[in-house]
Amino acid sequence: VGHDVAVTVVSGLPGFGVGEERVAGYRIEPDAVFRTPQRVWLPIEAGTNAGDVVLLYYKSTDPNPGWHDAADIAGFLSDADAVVLDGYYGVVVNHSGIVALSVR
Numbered sequence: 001v002g003h004d005v006a007v008t009v010v011s012g013l014p015g016f017g018v019g020e021e022r023v024a025g026y027r028i029e030p031d032a033v034f035r036t037p038q039r040v041w042l043p044i045e046a047g048t049n050a051g052d053v054v055l056l057y058y059k060s061t062d063p064n065p066g067w068h069d070a071a072d073i074a075g076f077l078s079d080a081d082a083v084v085l086d087g088y089y090g091v092v093v094n095h096s097g098i099v100a101l102s103v104r
Helices: none
Strands: 006-013 023-043 053-059 066-069 083-085 088-103
Touching: 006 088
Parallel strands: none
Antiparallel strands: 006 023, 023 088, 053 066, 053 088, 083 088
C-alpha cells in the first residue's frame, strides 16, 4: 500500500454480471483525490500475469452504476504500469474507490 492510503476488504458487493453471486472487493481509502498517485497491492493467485488481470471499479451512483473496467474511469488510474510481485497485483491510482480483480 502507498504511504497515504489503506486497502480494506468489502464483502457482499453485487456480482460482475446480472444475476451473479455477490463478490468481495477492496475499498481504497481515504475517500479523496490523493496528493500524489499511490500504488496499492491486491492479492492474486500465484502464477497470474499482470496482462491476465482486469481491474474493475465499482460505481454506486447513477448514471451507469455497477462494475466498470477501471481503465474506463477517467482519472482513476495513473500512467504507471501494473506489476505482479510475490502474489500481489500492484496498480497506481489517483483517488479512492472500490475495486475488484477479474482474471481473463
